[in-house]
Amino acid sequence: MSKLAAWYARARQTARLMIGVPDYDTYVQHRKTFHPGEAIMTYEEFFFERQAARYTVSKDRMKGCC
Amino acid sequence: MNAGPMGVGSKLMWAGVAGLGAVSFGIVALTRGEAVNAAWLVVAAVCIYFIAYRFYALFIVNRALGADPTRQTPAWRRNDGLDYVPTHRYVLFGHHFAAIAGAGPLVGPVLAAQMGYLPGTLWILVGVVVAGAVQDMTILFLSTRRDGRSLGDMIRAEMGPVPGTIAGIGVLLICIIILAVLALVVVNALKASPWGTFAVFCTIPIALLMGVYTRFIRPGRVLEMSIFGAMLLLAALLYGRTVAETPELASMFTFSGPALALIIIGYGYVASVLPVWLLLAPRDYLSTFLKVGTVVLLAIGIIIVHPDLQMPALTKFVDGTGPVWAGGLFPFLFITIACGSVSGWHSLIASGTTPKMIENENQVAFIGYGGMLMESFVAIMAIIGACVIHPGVYFAMNSPAALIGSTADQAAQVISSWGFVVTPDVLSQMAQDVGEKSILSRAGGAPTLAVGMATILSQFLGGKAMMAIWYHFAILFEALFILTTVDAGTRVCRFMIQDLVGSAIPGFRETKSWSNNLIGSALSCALWGYLLYAGVNDPFGGIYTMWTLFGTANQMLAAIALTLCTVVLYKMKKQRYAWVTIVPTVWLVLCTVTAGLEKGFSSNPAIGFLAQAGKFGKALADGNVLAPAKTLGDMSRVVFNNYLDGTLAIVFVAVVVVTVVYGVIGIRKALGTPTSTAHEVGAIGLVGGAR
Numbered sequence: 001m002s003k004l005a006a007w008y009a010r011a012r013q014t015a016r017l018m019i020g021v022p023d024y025d026t027y028v029q030h031r032k033t034f035h036p037g038e039a040i041m042t043y044e045e046f047f048f049e050r051q052a053a054r055y056t057v058s059k060d061r062m063k064g065c066c
Numbered sequence: 067m068n069a070g071p072m073g074v075g076s077k078l079m080w081a082g083v084a085g086l087g088a089v090s091f092g093i094v095a096l097t098r099g100e101a102v103n104a105a106w107l108v109v110a111a112v113c114i115y116f117i118a119y120r121f122y123a124l125f126i127v128n129r130a131l132g133a134d135p136t137r138q139t140p141a142w143r144r145n146d147g148l149d150y151v152p153t154h155r156y157v158l159f160g161h162h163f164a165a166i167a168g169a170g171p172l173v174g175p176v177l178a179a180q181m182g183y184l185p186g187t188l189w190i191l192v193g194v195v196v197a198g199a200v201q202d203m204t205i206l207f208l209s210t211r212r213d214g215r216s217l218g219d220m221i222r223a224e225m226g227p228v229p230g231t232i233a234g235i236g237v238l239l240i241c242i243i244i245l246a247v248l249a250l251v252v253v254n255a256l257k258a259s260p261w262g263t264f265a266v267f268c269t270i271p272i273a274l275l276m277g278v279y280t281r282f283i284r285p286g287r288v289l290e291m292s293i294f295g296a297m298l299l300l301a302a303l304l305y306g307r308t309v310a311e312t313p314e315l316a317s318m319f320t321f322s323g324p325a326l327a328l329i330i331i332g333y334g335y336v337a338s339v340l341p342v343w344l345l346l347a348p349r350d351y352l353s354t355f356l357k358v359g360t361v362v363l364l365a366i367g368i369i370i371v372h373p374d375l376q377m378p379a380l381t382k383f384v385d386g387t388g389p390v391w392a393g394g395l396f397p398f399l400f401i402t403i404a405c406g407s408v409s410g411w412h413s414l415i416a417s418g419t420t421p422k423m424i425e426n427e428n429q430v431a432f433i434g435y436g437g438m439l440m441e442s443f444v445a446i447m448a449i450i451g452a453c454v455i456h457p458g459v460y461f462a463m464n465s466p467a468a469l470i471g472s473t474a475d476q477a478a479q480v481i482s483s484w485g486f487v488v489t490p491d492v493l494s495q496m497a498q499d500v501g502e503k504s505i506l507s508r509a510g511g512a513p514t515l516a517v518g519m520a521t522i523l524s525q526f527l528g529g530k531a532m533m534a535i536w537y538h539f540a541i542l543f544e545a546l547f548i549l550t551t552v553d554a555g556t557r558v559c560r561f562m563i564q565d566l567v568g569s570a571i572p573g574f575r576e577t578k579s580w581s582n583n584l585i586g587s588a589l590s591c592a593l594w595g596y597l598l599y600a601g602v603n604d605p606f607g608g609i610y611t612m613w614t615l616f617g618t619a620n621q622m623l624a625a626i627a628l629t630l631c632t633v634v635l636y637k638m639k640k641q642r643y644a645w646v647t648i649v650p651t652v653w654l655v656l657c658t659v660t661a662g663l664e665k666g667f668s669s670n671p672a673i674g675f676l677a678q679a680g681k682f683g684k685a686l687a688d689g690n691v692l693a694p695a696k697t698l699g700d701m702s703r704v705v706f707n708n709y710l711d712g713t714l715a716i717v718f719v720a721v722v723v724v725t726v727v728y729g730v731i732g733i734r735k736a737l738g739t740p741t742s743t744a745h746e747v748g749a750i751g752l753v754g755g756a757r
Contacts, residue, residue, distance in 0.1 A: 014160035016288060018358070019351045022151050022423075030147035047286030048343070050148065055342040055350075055554070057561040057577075 020054035021047060080120065087113025095184060101374035104450045107183075108368060111191060111446045115439045118195040123435035126200065130635065130643035131207050133427040140213045141423050143748055150214070153423040155432055162420045162437045164354050166202070166412050167361065169248055169548050170405025170620070171441055173511030175449040177613060178402045179460065180390040182380040183453045185399050190449065193400070193407025194442035197650035201408060201624055203434030204631040204647060206416040210430060211746045214422035217413050221630050223745045224637065229728040233626050236721050238562045239714065240411070240619040242590075245555045246597035247616045248548045249334070250608045251510035253326045253598070255541050260319035261310040261501055262538055263326075266545045267319070268302035269349065270333075276348035288351060295352050303542055307534065310501060327602040330552065331595035338556040338587045346553050353547035360543050364447050367522045377453035377460065382485065389465035389484075390509065391610055392672045393664065397657040401617035406445025408654065410623025412438065448511070451518030458488025459496050459505070463514050466607030467507045468694030477506050501534030509609040512548075516540035559590035600707045605694040615711055618661045622718045625654040629729040636736040637744040651729075655722055662719035666712050675712030679705050 013023050024043050031040045041049060072080070090110035094102055127133045141152040153161075178186035209215055212223075218237070222230030256263045276295045284290060309315040321329070337345050386394030391402055405411070416434060424433060452460060461484065462470065462477045470477040474490040474497075481488050497505045500520055505513065520536035528535070561577065564586045568575030574582055601608025628651040635644040668674030671681045685692045686701045695701045736743060 010154065010157060012289075013154075014157045015355070017153065017157055017161040018164040018354050019288065019347075020419075021286075021288065022148065022153070026151060027147035030145060030151075034145075044285040047280075051343055051347050053149070055346055055557070057557050 021050045080117070083113050083116055087117060094187065095379075098379065101376065102183075102379070103372055103374050104368055104454065105372035107187060107375070107446065107450060108372075111187075111443060114191050114195065115443070118199070119431070119435060119439065122195060123199065123203065123431040126203065126643075126646050127207070127428070127431040127435075130640055130646050131204065131430070132638075132640065133207065133430060135426055135428045137427055138748055139210055139424050139427060140421060140748070141425060144213065144422075149419070150422045152425045155425065155429045158420065158423050158425075158429075159433050159437060160358075161423070162415070162433050163440050164358055165415045165418070165420070166409070166437060166441055167357060167444060168405070168411075168551065169251065169512075169544060170244075170409060170411070171445040172448045172515055172544065173251060173613070174403045174617065175406050175445045176452040176511035176514050177390050177464070177509075177609070178399055179377055179449055179452040180381065180388040180464065181384045181395065181399060182378050183375055183449060184379040185384065185395060186403060186449050187446065189400055189403050190407045190442055190445045193403070194438060197624070197628075197653065198408035198412075198442065199435040199438035200646060200650060201410075201628050201631065202412045202416050202438040203430055205413045205627055206421055206424070206434035207427070207430045208631065208634055209417035209421035210424055210427060211744075211748070213747045214419075215417065217417045217627060217630070220417065220634075221626070224630060224634055225728050225732050229626075229725050232721055232724055233623075234562070236619070236623055236626060236718075237414070238559065238566070239717070240616075240623055241555055241559050241562070242593045243597065243612070243616045243619050243714075244411075245334075245552055245559070245594035246601060247609070247612050249327070249330045249552055249594070249598045250601045250612065251512050252330060252545050252548050253323050253602055254508050254510040254609070255512045255516070255545060256321070256326055257323045257508075258320055258504070259310075259502055259541075260316040261306040261534075262541045262545070263319040263321060264309040264315075265299075265303045265306040265538060265542045266549070269299065269352070269542075269546055269549070270345070272298045272302065273345050273349040273352065276352070277344040280348065281343050291348065292351055292355055295348065296356070299352065299356075299542070303535065303538055306538060307501060323602045324599065327595075327599050330549075331591055331598065333549070334552045334556045334595070335587055335591045337553040338560065338590070339583055346550070346557075349546070349553070350550050353543075353550045356543050357547050360540075361444055361447070363523070364451070364519060365443075367519075367526060368447060368450055371522050371525045373450075373454040373522060373525070375450070375453040376455060377457050381457075386673075389461060389469050391614055393614065393661075397661040397664075398614060400657045401614055401621060401661045403445070404617040404620045406442060406448070408621065408624050408650070409441075410620050410625070410627055412441075413623065413627035448515055451515045451522065452511075453518075454521055455514070455518050456488060456492060456496075457486040458482070458492060459517065460514060461486055462488070462493050463505050463507070463517065464509045464609075465507060466509065466605075466610055466694070468605055468607065470506065472506060474504075474506070499530065499533045500537035502537075507607065509607055512541060512544040516544070556587060556590050556594070559593065560586035563589050600703065600710075603700075603703060604707065605696070605700055605704065611707075611711060614661070614665060615714060618658055618665065618715065618718050621654050621661075622658045622722050625651060625658055625722050626725045628654060629725050633729050633732040633736070634744055636733045637742060639736075639742050641737070655726055658722050659719050662715045662722070665715035666719070675708045675715060679708035679712065682708070 024046055028040055087110055090106045093106045094110050141150050144150040175186050208220060218230055218234055221233050272295055276291050280291050309319055384395050458481050461481045470480045474493040478488050478490040478493055516537045519540040520533045523536045524533040564574055576582055601612050604611055628647050631647040632644055632651055664673055665675055669677050671678040682692060682701055682704045691701055695704055
């Protein structure tokens, strides 16, 4: 059962990263470990931030065509 | 992941894979006169991929690049939980594949099938192993060693500002041409097709709904939103049949090519100035999942149905007289296949988000090389899709009306005279099976692949009754992600135009300004829109003219990226292994320069743009109308567009030649220096993630 759950978690993580949303838990863990006491975005804020970042074009952010 | 000495068991296993691959490949390559089963092609391809990965990719990574598993990657060094995140290799592989997979590998191989299945298949397999996957992996490696910097930045840092600027212009040109060509594919698929048009139009309100849902109703719930969107999409697809069968509704969704072109240009403009969360993002989510899902479904379909290939191994069109695109095997087959075996565009993706998330340098082969092998497999499936249908149907769908006429009778007669015997009944029956009035002259790959997919998928899911639904599903899936590309690509073009114009008028660079965005988007749409409109009205059929131009531009960018790889290998003092990138660079330079020169200066009007312009210009001056043009207006359009296309072809040649010259200068400099002069970032230091 736990194997199945792990498999599902990984599939979900992959599907989310395909559309440019990295793992939220990893982000929270990162903030807690390296920036203790500082603000942590809620999942919604995190999602909106990543969504905007994916489509913002800049010198080092170009989306593919073919 | 390191290639240590092999045990007896693994030696035996690899010998088995090699044997199986050789047998399958022999059957694919040598069978004449009887139909070859697609399964042999799949088995041969997969065996070649495994062997190439195990013996070539790992060799390059360990020896030529010298990947260091103890060296921190940017994901660890700059970890911020957002852009830079160490990510499990399977998860990152999925991300990388979804980012590189697009319309290119579906279209090119379908068009290449006019020469038979063998030439295309050979280049898809050889090209990916020695060129495409090597490029993707090496660029990924270089970017990983440079904090995930972009291709343009790396060229500026390693080769100098001039080649950097030239590469930038190259990218802008590709972007404009690919947008025009892909939009043209959609136009050819939807013209006079109310079912397809209705379903594709429906994706806009569906995406808007999904956008509002994830923004306000249930923020960030991607799974719910995607299921909800997919169900609405399915409903639109099914209702499309009713639309097509109800005359009043059908007339509302029946458009000519030029009308559709104007609609798509308008859509591209509006979409690119809307906030991203409203239309672009939800549509991108849907198209990404649908794309990956359909690729998997098609793979399962091909394995279960394992159909026979109807197309011969070689057709008489290897001599360059084919109706789908003009030009001989060298260099135009390689230019036509483009993304399925080597795609310059991937060098932008491999230096984008992936290098910021890779856990360890020893994973660049799996993600960079492996991801491209998957893409090549998509190209193999596309060529199978095009070759399982009746060759007569294939040529009817892909030849311009100027050659085959506009009725099934005329088309069947012309195509039979080429040696692909087909009756008018076969053509009209196929149109009826897929729920269309006509399938003639729908060049561009998408409709052909849709017929191939419908043929394969209906054999294991739903039978013949489902064929029309599968056909329109395939059209919908391709149109959906092409329109996402149109939206995203217009934004990319806008940014590059703003950057270019901004060097003269600094105020124009400000990307947050609404007026700048409105003007920038208008300029960007005007550029690709002009080419699209010209293509739709081209009496020769736009794909015939423009796909070659796109292919040349794409391979040109690959040549630039591989030149960078070569220069950096010399700078790293790895010149002993530099042949791994020199071989594909030389080949791509030969292909693009020959193709560009032939397209520019060939005296054969069917190939050379300038010769064609001259021929039509002379007739125009005498007041004559040459077929396939019908009016003097057509004539002057042919003349102008051929001059424009000819100029572009020559610009591509110039870009490649200048880059190579700078590459040689860079290599000579590197050889004159005793130590490594590569501009790498970050030091060696053991960190987690080594697997």
